[in-house]
Amino acid sequence: xxxxxGGVVGAACAYYAARAGLTVTVVERxxxxxxxxxxxxxxLLVSDKEPGPELDLAVLSSARWAELAAEDGLGAAVEYEPKxxxxxxxxxxxVAGLAGxxxxxxxxxxxxxxVPAAELTGYEPxxxxxxxxxxxxxxxxxxxxxxxxxxxxxASGAEVRxxxxxxxxxxxxxxxxxxxxxxxxxxxxxxxxxxxTWGGEVAALAGVTVPILPRRGFILVTEPLPPLIRHKVxxxxxVANVASDDEGLESSAVVEGTPAGTILIxxxxxxxxxxxxxxxxxxxxxxxxxxxxxxxxxxxAAIRAYCGFRPYCPDHLPVIGPxxxxxxxxxxxxxxxxxxxxxxxxxxxxxxxxxxxPPDLDLHPFRPDRFPxxx
Amino acid sequence: xxxxxxxxxxVPFEPGQSIGAALTAAGIRSWRTTRFxxxxxxxxxxxxxxxxCLVTVNDRPSLRACMVEAREGDTVEGGxxxx
Numbered sequence: 001x002x003x004x005x006g007g008v009v010g011a012a013c014a015y016y017a018a019r020a021g022l023t024v025t026v027v028e029r030x031x032x033x034x035x036x037x038x039x040x041x042x043x044l045l046v047s048d049k050e051p052g053p054e055l056d057l058a059v060l061s062s063a064r065w066a067e068l069a070a071e072d073g074l075g076a077a078v079e080y081e082p083k084x085x086x087x088x089x090x091x092x093x094x095v096a097g098l099a100g101x102x103x104x105x106x107x108x109x110x111x112x113x114x115v116p117a118a119e120l121t122g123y124e125p126x127x128x129x130x131x132x133x134x135x136x137x138x139x140x141x142x143x144x145x146x147x148x149x150x151x152x153x154x155a156s157g158a159e160v161r162x163x164x165x166x167x168x169x170x171x172x173x174x175x176x177x178x179x180x181x182x183x184x185x186x187x188x189x190x191x192x193x194x195x196x197t198w199g200g201e202v203a204a205l206a207g208v209t210v211p212i213l214p215r216r217g218f219i220l221v222t223e224p225l226p227p228l229i230r231h232k233v234x235x236x237x238x239v240a241n242v243a244s245d246d247e248g249l250e251s252s253a254v255v256e257g258t259p260a261g262t263i264l265i266x267x268x269x270x271x272x273x274x275x276x277x278x279x280x281x282x283x284x285x286x287x288x289x290x291x292x293x294x295x296x297x298x299x300x301a302a303i304r305a306y307c308g309f310r311p312y313c314p315d316h317l318p319v320i321g322p323x324x325x326x327x328x329x330x331x332x333x334x335x336x337x338x339x340x341x342x343x344x345x346x347x348x349x350x351x352x353x354x355x356x357x358p359p360d361l362d363l364h365p366f367r368p369d370r371f372p373x374x375x
Numbered sequence: 376x377x378x379x380x381x382x383x384x385x386v387p388f389e390p391g392q393s394i395g396a397a398l399t400a401a402g403i404r405s406w407r408t409t410r411f412x413x414x415x416x417x418x419x420x421x422x423x424x425x426x427x428c429l430v431t432v433n434d435r436p437s438l439r440a441c442m443v444e445a446r447e448g449d450t451v452e453g454g455x456x457x458x
Binding site: 223224226260261300301303 | 410426429437455
């Protein structure tokens with residue numbers, strides 16, 4: 001089989017497909033993790049998902065990541081940290097909102113622990129003292145996303161061809177039988193579209209529509225510091241922003257330390273196409289919101305910022321599974337800002353689909369032909 | 376010639392010279408170590424990008440030695456900021 005895309009989703013598909021006995025070639029037009037994967041924070045979150053198919057996928061993926069991390073050397077290699085996530089609210093209404101969401105999330109298998117205001121600093125000693133309360137999610141974890149993609153690819157044993165661009169599909173009748181590239185044709189029993197934000201272009205090569213659009217995000221990086229922040233910490237407003245359909249600039253601070261000592265401050269959301277222009281407005285807001293949560297960050301230097309493009313679909317769900325409109329083509333893309341977290345389950349489910357095994361999760365909500373052909 | 380004090384020792388500098396340049400000119404090439412490997416670090420890029428050359432100047436931590444102009448009587452320490 002051929003996987004188009006060397007991001008974390010393509011890498012996870014390669015890993016689980018190879019484990020299932022398939023021979024895998026990964027074709028990537030740039031570098032491994034060179035697209036949205038390399039611009040991510042490495043969030044493996046269940047806490048920010050509202051109940052529904054994406055949360056079910058996240059819970060499955062959380063368990064798969066924990067299994068991957070337990071494999072020989074892989075957890076350390078990808079900087080897997082099961083650190084837990086702490087969501088904090090500034091107001092009593094915010095606390096009530098968190099409690100209501102947690103009730104529904106627990107029904108889906110999420111562990112959520114209420115944290116009264118007085119106990120917040122027990123979790124995070126440097127947190128602002130005037131917050132109203134929070135919720136702790138032990139299943140939230142983190143990886144270094146570029147290392148995750150690279151090590152999953154290495155562990156898969158797949159042939160990885162970087163700098164190779166897919167320019168068309170090979171067909172036998174209606175069936176997709178491989179890919180045409182700028183370095184020659186590759187025949188395959190199945191082709192997986194794991195091209196992330198560019199998944200719509202790959203789908204178009206097969207004559208099918210998958211409506212994936214970019215949602216820009218900036219991340220601000222501080223100077224390396226001694227351990228200051230223990231968990232993934234974010235404001236309750238983040239959940240609303242993730243699910244929002246607003247086109248303008250939205251942001252809510254997501255703050256976490258890394259093994260390198262830097263602190264990552266996300267996450268802005270804007271629909272501005274593939275524009276990479278640095279937005280000082282977005283960076284200022286991120287910095288202000290992070291300092292609101294952690295006043296000690298006020299005298300810390302930000303040393304760089306980067307941006308990437310989340311692949312989003314109109315209904316904010318990924319596209320996973322075989323495409324009934326083009327036999328031989330499968331999709332694994334459109335994971336918006338959750339691709340690192342959802343990658344493990346996506347690869348696992350796609351391998352089950354490829355081998356005819358009963359799926360651990362119903363793929364119907366993620367089916368590629370769920371969108372109107374001419375929206 | 377003007378001088379500042381680096382870890383108790385006087386270091387001369389020319390007007391306009393950065394702390395990093397003055398340290399290097401005085402033969403001091405390393406003033407902090409990497410967090411995991413303990414390997415020596417000093418000037419690397421020299422233009423404010425890499426954050427390898429951090430110093431504490433007059434109790435202000437995490438300043439880039441290559442970007443801070445030396446001033447008479449400055450007290451400069453190497454190493455990373457404390458936890």
